[in-house]
Amino acid sequence: MDITQYWDGWDPIVHTLVTVVAGYLALLVMLRISGPRTMASMTPLDFIVAVTIGSAFGRTLTAVDVPLAQTVLTLALLIVLQWLLALVRGRAPGMRRFLDSPPVLIYHAGEFQRRAMRRHQLVEDDVHTAARTSGLGSLDEVAAVILQQDGGLAVIVEGQMGDGSSVLPYVEDDGAPGQPGKPR
Incomplete structure (x- = not known):
């Protein structure tokens, strides 16, 4: 029986603690800075971005081999991508029709x-x-x-x-x- 299946020392615990707290706070700050559009009533595009952000954050919470800087960078890039697509949607009607389903x-x-x-x-x-x-x-x-x-x-x-x-x-x-x- 391999005991590391149940206990692998304090390093993974400390890493998870730091990643959860710092990652959550970083995500909260980034979402506040990006404005309410990021969390508005979701179009299909918004849903995809939200699921991707959640998946990326969830993956890093338990992954010991993923540094905190990579976690924060990933979240920041996804939020910037969402913001850029929202900007493009607002300025290019052709892209809006491509990205959104009309009523x-x-x-x-x-x-x-x-x-x-x-x-x-x-x-x-x-x-x-x-x-x-x-x-x-x-x-x-x-x-x-x-x-x-x-x-x-x-x-x-x-x-x-x-x-x-x-x-x-x-x-x-x-x-x-x-x-x-x-x-x-």
């Missing part, structure tokens, strides 16, 4: 947008659930339901649609007569 209208003016629902693996029950979650007992009260960039469903009730400028650009033409909208 998708899945219910509008009493009609389910079947093509969009199929493409995003949504069913009518999802729309009904979104309405109930918004405190509505009927789709009669719903003007639109939008699949947001973060994967959530936003419900806009009748009377709150206004001019529809944040909804109508996402109305797709299903090719059915009488359907509102235009192709994206």
Whole structure:
């Protein structure tokens, strides 16, 4: 029986203690400096970066052979990469379309947008659930339901649609007569 499986001396314990405390504090400082966008409601790109940061930090917590400087550098590079991609998204519409999924209208003016629902693996029950979650007992009260960039469903009730400028650009033409909208 190899005792190092259970105890390998104080060096790995001290290394883990220092790495956890210093790495956590460094990550906290870097996230505060990088601003709220890093931890905002997550788009798929944000999710990938968050998982990568968590994975990199988690790996270094128990790895004795990874120096603290390498841990901090890795975290800093991932946060800088996230910040640079956010900068590019804000300044280049083409990159924004490439990096982010646009909102998708899945219910509008009493009609389910079947093509969009199929493409995003949504069913009518999802729309009904979104309405109930918004405190509505009927789709009669719903003007639109939008699949947001973060994967959530936003419900806009009748009377709150206004001019529809944040909804109508996402109305797709299903090719059915009488359907509102235009192709994206």
